[in-house]
Amino acid sequence: MNAHEYASANADRFLSQLQDLLRIPSISTDPQRVADVQRAAQWVADDLRRIGMQRVDIMPTAGHPVVYAEWLGAEANAPTVLVYGHYDVQPAELEAGWTSDPFEPVIRDGRIYARGASDDKGQVFAHVKAAESLLATGSSPVNLKFLIEGEEEIGSPNLSRFIDEHLDLLRADVCVISDSGMARMDQPSIVYALRGLVGMELEVWGPAQDLHSGQYGGTVHNPAQALAEIIAALHNPDGSVAVPGFYDDVLPLADDERAELERTAFVEADWRKATGAPQPWGEAQFKLHERIGARPTLEINGMAGGFYGAGFKTVLPARAIAKISCRLVANQNPRHIYELVRDYVAMITPPTVRSELRLLQAGEPAFVDRNTPAMQAAITAYEQGWGKPPVFSREGGSIPVVADFNHKLRLPVILMGFGLNDDGAHGPNEHFSIEMFRRGIQTAIYFYEAIAKQQP
Amino acid sequence: MNAHEYASANADRFLSQLQDLLRIPSISTDPQRVADVQRAAQWVADDLRRIGMQRVDIMPTAGHPVVYAEWLGAEANAPTVLVYGHYDVQPAELEAGWTSDPFEPVIRDGRIYARGASDDKGQVFAHVKAAESLLATGSSPVNLKFLIEGEEEIGSPNLSRFIDEHLDLLRADVCVISDSGMARMDQPSIVYALRGLVGMELEVWGPAQDLHSGQYGGTVHNPAQALAEIIAALHNPDGSVAVPGFYDDVLPLADDERAELERTAFVEADWRKATGAPQPWGEAQFKLHERIGARPTLEINGMAGGFYGAGFKTVLPARAIAKISCRLVANQNPRHIYELVRDYVAMITPPTVRSELRLLQAGEPAFVDRNTPAMQAAITAYEQGWGKPPVFSREGGSIPVVADFNHKLRLPVILMGFGLNDDGAHGPNEHFSIEMFRRGIQTAIYFYEAIAKQQP
Numbered sequence: 063m064n065a066h067e068y069a070s071a072n073a074d075r076f077l078s079q080l081q082d083l084l085r086i087p088s089i090s091t092d093p094q095r096v097a098d099v100q101r102a103a104q105w106v107a108d109d110l111r112r113i114g115m116q117r118v119d120i121m122p123t124a125g126h127p128v129v130y131a132e133w134l135g136a137e138a139n140a141p142t143v144l145v146y147g148h149y150d151v152q153p154a155e156l157e158a159g160w161t162s163d164p165f166e167p168v169i170r171d172g173r174i175y176a177r178g179a180s181d182d183k184g185q186v187f188a189h190v191k192a193a194e195s196l197l198a199t200g201s202s203p204v205n206l207k208f209l210i211e212g213e214e215e216i217g218s219p220n221l222s223r224f225i226d227e228h229l230d231l232l233r234a235d236v237c238v239i240s241d242s243g244m245a246r247m248d249q250p251s252i253v254y255a256l257r258g259l260v261g262m263e264l265e266v267w268g269p270a271q272d273l274h275s276g277q278y279g280g281t282v283h284n285p286a287q288a289l290a291e292i293i294a295a296l297h298n299p300d301g302s303v304a305v306p307g308f309y310d311d312v313l314p315l316a317d318d319e320r321a322e323l324e325r326t327a328f329v330e331a332d333w334r335k336a337t338g339a340p341q342p343w344g345e346a347q348f349k350l351h352e353r354i355g356a357r358p359t360l361e362i363n364g365m366a367g368g369f370y371g372a373g374f375k376t377v378l379p380a381r382a383i384a385k386i387s388c389r390l391v392a393n394q395n396p397r398h399i400y401e402l403v404r405d406y407v408a409m410i411t412p413p414t415v416r417s418e419l420r421l422l423q424a425g426e427p428a429f430v431d432r433n434t435p436a437m438q439a440a441i442t443a444y445e446q447g448w449g450k451p452p453v454f455s456r457e458g459g460s461i462p463v464v465a466d467f468n469h470k471l472r473l474p475v476i477l478m479g480f481g482l483n484d485d486g487a488h489g490p491n492e493h494f495s496i497e498m499f500r501r502g503i504q505t506a507i508y509f510y511e512a513i514a515k516q517q518p
Numbered sequence: 519m520n521a522h523e524y525a526s527a528n529a530d531r532f533l534s535q536l537q538d539l540l541r542i543p544s545i546s547t548d549p550q551r552v553a554d555v556q557r558a559a560q561w562v563a564d565d566l567r568r569i570g571m572q573r574v575d576i577m578p579t580a581g582h583p584v585v586y587a588e589w590l591g592a593e594a595n596a597p598t599v600l601v602y603g604h605y606d607v608q609p610a611e612l613e614a615g616w617t618s619d620p621f622e623p624v625i626r627d628g629r630i631y632a633r634g635a636s637d638d639k640g641q642v643f644a645h646v647k648a649a650e651s652l653l654a655t656g657s658s659p660v661n662l663k664f665l666i667e668g669e670e671e672i673g674s675p676n677l678s679r680f681i682d683e684h685l686d687l688l689r690a691d692v693c694v695i696s697d698s699g700m701a702r703m704d705q706p707s708i709v710y711a712l713r714g715l716v717g718m719e720l721e722v723w724g725p726a727q728d729l730h731s732g733q734y735g736g737t738v739h740n741p742a743q744a745l746a747e748i749i750a751a752l753h754n755p756d757g758s759v760a761v762p763g764f765y766d767d768v769l770p771l772a773d774d775e776r777a778e779l780e781r782t783a784f785v786e787a788d789w790r791k792a793t794g795a796p797q798p799w800g801e802a803q804f805k806l807h808e809r810i811g812a813r814p815t816l817e818i819n820g821m822a823g824g825f826y827g828a829g830f831k832t833v834l835p836a837r838a839i840a841k842i843s844c845r846l847v848a849n850q851n852p853r854h855i856y857e858l859v860r861d862y863v864a865m866i867t868p869p870t871v872r873s874e875l876r877l878l879q880a881g882e883p884a885f886v887d888r889n890t891p892a893m894q895a896a897i898t899a900y901e902q903g904w905g906k907p908p909v910f911s912r913e914g915g916s917i918p919v920v921a922d923f924n925h926k927l928r929l930p931v932i933l934m935g936f937g938l939n940d941d942g943a944h945g946p947n948e949h950f951s952i953e954m955f956r957r958g959i960q961t962a963i964y965f966y967e968a969i970a971k972q973q974p
Contacts, residue, residue, distance in 0.1 A: 091828070091830060091831065092828075092829065093828065152831060152832075152833075153825070153827075153829075153831055158727075159727045216829065216830065257732060259832065261830045268793075268795045268796065269794050269795045270795075271614075271615045271794070271942075271947070272614055272615070272945040272946060273793060273944070273945055274914075274915065274944040274945060275815075275817045275843060275944070276713060276845055276913070276914040276915030276916055277699070277810065277913075277914050277915060277939055277943065278793060278810065279810070279817045279845055279914060280800045280801070280809035280810055280813055280845070280914070281784070281789065281793075281800050281809050282795050282798070282799060282800075283795065283799035284817055284818050286818040286820065286821050287749060287750075287753065287818045289746070290745070290746035290747075290749035290750050290818065290821070291746075291749075293743060293746035293747075294743075294746045294747040294750035294751075295750075296743075297743065333737065337726065337729060337734060338725050338726025339725045339870070339871075340870060340871065341870055342738075343737065343738060343868075343870040344738075344739075345736070353736035353737050354732075354735070354736055357736055359731075359735040361731045361735045361832075361834060362743045362746070362823075362835075363824050363825055363830070363831060363834070364824030364826040364835065365742050365746070365821060365822065365823055365824065366821065366822045366826035367818075367820060367822075368819050368821065368841065369819055369820040370820040370821060370822035370841060372547070372549065373547030373548065373609075373672060374547060374673070374717045374719075374843075374879060375547065375608060375609055375819060375841070375944070376608075376715065376717070376817075376843055376944060377608075377819050377820070377944055377945065378817060378819070379818075379820065382821070383826060385825060385830060387830075389731065389732055389735055389736070412799075414795070414796060414797055414798070414799040415795075415796065423830060457732070458730075458732040458734070458735060458736070459730065459733055460732055460832075483733055487730045487733065488730035488731070488831070488832060488833055489727050489728040489729050489730060490727050490728060
């Protein structure tokens with residue numbers, strides 16, 4: 063039995079194991095879930111040990127731990143593949159619209175529904191099961207290292223330092239990350255650009271405490287209103303971001319790149335189906351897929367102020383807050399963008415209230431060279447796994463650590479996404495196609511095999 | 519011992535009783551507090567029975583009950599005074615900035631701190647204790663009726679119908695309401711105008727569910743942003759409300775009225791102290807006290823959308839809501855104003871999102887004739903209670919039922935406020951001056967006496 067046959071023969075067990083991992087609510091941003099995050103790290107480490115990795119460590123950081131594993135038993139001169147992924151997940155509140163408990167996986171219509179199913183437990187687990195298939199059949203042509211962290215969903219605040227402190231440990235020939243998606247199952251695609259991320263919190267305050275809206279309304283600049291006025295001034299009527307200098311460093315789309323991206327264009331009918339929104343919005347001179355992949359954005363992730371529960375309270379709130387994030391493209395610098403937004407907010411805040419824009423997290427955009435041997439191996443792997451060559455695409459999401467793999471470890475990074483764009487990552491009813499999980503395992507094996515053949 | 523002496527002799531007991539009433543969290547808007555609201559009604563009814571009212575009933579409505587009490591033992595041809603007040607209170611969350619538990623009254627610096635201390639338990643209880651003082655000394659010169667409801671803080675949705683169904687029961691010669699404030703303790707004032715209120719909820723939605731801000735950001739009109747844009751468009755840069763027609767029916771201030779109001783002008787230094795806001799805001803052509811008393815406003819009482827908890831979540835929210843209220847002045851019609859705001863919101867909502875403005879509550883503004891015998895009695899009462907004649911003022915708050923007393927019961931209404939404007943009603947650390955409570959009881963007794971002398 064070869065590795066591919068082993069993976070097919072064990073498909074049901076692999077799926078059942080994934081369900082066990084999905085039951086652990088490893089929400090990295092939630093202080094109440096520290097023990098669950100730890101439990102997920104332990105679960106992943108246990109499985110890596112069980113499949114025969116030679117060394118498995120749960121390594122502490124200033125935050126949630128990193129799971130590191132290695133198997134260095136390949137033939138002399140065989141290349142080493144570093145697999146990166148994360149075992150932490152986004153928050154998930156049942157009342158946000160989940161049909162079933164986000165931490166009790168349910169299979170419906172060939173999909174597994176649970177928080178983290180696609181992002182990223184399901185995708186990183188495909189590599190673990192690819193490794194198991196190779197090791198169990200004694201056929202791994204590459205050395206394997208796994209770096210599976212627990213803080214990706216909060217911007218990987220401690221991973222950069224972890225890499226700095228473990229440059230030797232993490233040495234490899236190529237890094238592969240499966241934490242992204244493709245538009246359609248019948249057309250494999252390789253992501254070569256990810257957006258960076260700046261997470262911020264804007265607070266506006268005025269009165270020292272909540273006031274009676276009858277007794278003071280009309281004389282006090284309502285902070286909720288002032289926050290709304292500031293937010294409204296962050297975009298121009300044409301959908302572009304109004305912050306001066308925001309687009310200055312954006313790497314423009316080349317014509318050939320635009321043509322290549324056209325092959326994974328977001329059809330408006332699909333966009334409507336996926337979003338349910340009444341009609342598209344944004345920079346009209348860019349197509350939908352370009353707005354997502356090649357243009358930076360400024361998004362209101364949340365806002366709150368005053369009384370918004372059941373009933374009514376005639377309060378004039380003392381303060382209001384908004385969570386704001388920018389998605390950035392090559393060559394934008396997250397800290398510089400934060401400073402631009404901060405200065406603009408300060409400039410447009412009227413003297414009748416006070417405001418502060420705080421930086422919560424920052425991650426660089428990633429831009430992968432499409433002309434490397436590693437990329438050729440990825441193309442071969444998709445051709446074998448899908449029976450069809452992949453196209454190149456840009457993704458709107460962010461994996462801040464990609465820039466570190468590039469710069470610090472000098473590794474070519476392959477973004478080998480096994481998700482679909484409509485998996486509902488970060489939203490309610492996140493799911494992962496069981497067929498994508500199956501093909502992902504096979505394609506990962508093909509990739510390790512192709513990488514091994516390529517090396518001199 | 520006359521009634522005034524009785525009130526002085528029993529001041530400590532009266533205060534202790536008020537504390538008992540304040541311990542009951544009778545939050546009318548909160549479905550979890552139905553039993554507490556009921557308990558407050560029972561407490562008030564028990565006390566009214568104890569002080570010797572001849573008939574005391576807890577009368578059901580479609581919502582929280584009304585406490586009705588009467589004592590009709592005055593001499594033949596004596597006038598009947600109807601006292602209106604409310605035993606329900608606004609919500610109070612400890613984390614909104616309360617120094618102590620809002621439902622465990624604490625006395626500091628001559629003030630009693632608790633939710634409802636001033637609005638309205640303390641003020642209506644002053645009348646109950648005035649009645650006790652008269653009945654206990656066998657000296658009441660007027661017949662007394664009490665109508666104490668439990669839904670004032672949610673806009674008295676069932677009181678209008680209750681009045682319709684009990685016109686005979688509520689028949690009286692004058693209605694007195696103590697549910698308002700004065701600017702300073704050393705200058706008594708009589709309120710002759712209250713603002714009306716329209717409470718609304720604005721919902722903006724776009725995508726069918728929360729989306730990943732990386733995967734869709736830049737193509738979907740973010741509902742939180744769209745809500746902010748709509749809110750920002752509700753005011754003009756000069757602080758006036760931008761809704762077309764909003765000011766059309768406003769009764770303008772006459773010159774003599776403006777001069778009278780000048781006597782209770784809100785000094786900017788006091789405004790700064792009371793609000794803590796960096797500087798005043800609003801319609802510059804009107805003074806602070808005019809903006810509050812004589813101008814309608816549109817206020818954001820709360821708004822929420824997306825993720826605003828601890829941490830960060832890169833979500834593109836599916837929906838966002840705002841609670842919005844308008845304070846209205848004579849002669850504005852609440853339902854008409856709602857329609858104007860609704861139509862304007864519909865007009866400015868872009869096709870990239872959907873919106874709905876729902877009417878939650880509506881109450882008419884009140885405007886009291888200053889030239890009535892009842893008003894003369896009130897002036898006399900304040901002169902006796904304070905040793906100083908009162909001035910006339912307008913209040914920014916709302917007591918929607920005043921319009922019903924005027925129109926349905928054809929009663930002159932006297933707004934005999936015993937609160938102070940900086941009592942913190944509706945905000946954290948609401949309090950009531952013990953001296954105002956004492957003077958309130960005495961002034962209420964003087965008022966009943968003055969009314970009795972006036973009648974033919």
